[in-house]
Amino acid sequence: MKPFVLVVEDEEALATLLDYNLDKEGFRVERAADGEEGLLKVEEETPDLILLDWMLPKVSGVEVCRQLRARPETRRTPILMLTARGEESDKVRGLDTGADDYVVKPFAMSELTARIRALLRRTRPELVDERLEYADIILDRGSRRVTRSGRNVHLGPTEFRLLDFLMQRPGRVFSRERLMDAVWGPNTYVELRTVDVHVGRLRKALRDGGHEDPIRTVRSAGYSLDQQA
Template identity: 85%
Template sequence: MTPYVLVVEDEDALATLLDYNLMKEGFRVERAADGEEALLRVAEEPPDLVVLDWMLPKVSGVEVCRQLRAGAETRRTPVLMLTARGEEGDKVRGLDTGADDYVVKPFSMSELVARIRALLRRTRPELVEERLEYADLVLDRGRHRVTRAGKDVHLGPTEYRLLDFLMQRPGRVFSRERLLDAVWGANTYVEVRTVDVHVGRLRKALRQPGAPDLIRTVRSAGYALDTEG
């Protein structure tokens, strides 16, 4: 699954530069031009990481960070702060607010990308690892290959993305709406029942004689990757 990075930056030229470079490095990027818009975007779809400018219109970066740390869905979301403030006291204040890392402008784009990857490796390793494993199931992102008990599993593109997402958090139940947002995209308008169709295809592709069904259906709640299915 492509890591989702929210860039909160009011300088349009820098935001465009960040957008271009992060997308080139394989991240899915959304932008917010002020703190208020950032909080709205986070409420719509919690990102995997936030690149957050210190000085923002409407709601400051420090306040955005505080609110992220106070939210149940976002308290563990990694936050990397960007700022022109280089004094030690400002850095300490940013980190005390809850930021995980702190980069002073101007900065090297390669350093920023490296820091983002390091944060994700620490907080969401499943997003950057090349290989995911659960029970006898293996998804190899580098080779775009899925095997179960050593046998190849042939999946369509949507089923592959769906499995990638479920394997990131085995055992957790995801609603159909959450799966739609994560696999199809928050701005894609498709029927909720589309999820049922693709889960059915995924379940069929993973099925092996004598082996447990790895997809668990939870009535009125959604689906999970779970050997208890």
């Protein structure tokens, strides 16, 4: 379950950038171009976190904030304000607009995602915590442990990283090259077929105890964590 982030930002370029980067960081992103649209989107589906520009057409960020806080279902939803330099009045700094945190533009994407994670950890730790889930498979990064249906699954370091990576985007097919890059590192000189072998080992470990194979082979394309069908 990816954290669902709503980006309310009128600058098209920045919004695209945010969209792209957050998606890459494993968030599901929805965009709104102004405050009004933002409030509508929130009604459709309550986000796990809202990225809110301070200056917005139609309904300002501050006002959106106020309204969100007035609704019971978003009262506790973390809000991260985006402000331009100079807009950081004491009001923003003190966060008494109702926002939980803010960043000043221009900001490094890494700072933003760090703050997002920090906020999410506070409110919905299961979303960003060192833990990934797919079906009955649970991968805990902190303890470096994997269980399936409660039973412990023993994996070597490589298989662990491989599963971690696959679990970040279940259903998506990754080529051997991509997996090589992600799991072994971008400058490794290893046979591509080695990926097969490790996928095989991972499969074997996950099948242990009579479970179904959760990895799908897509001929001439790669592998994905996914139902066979």
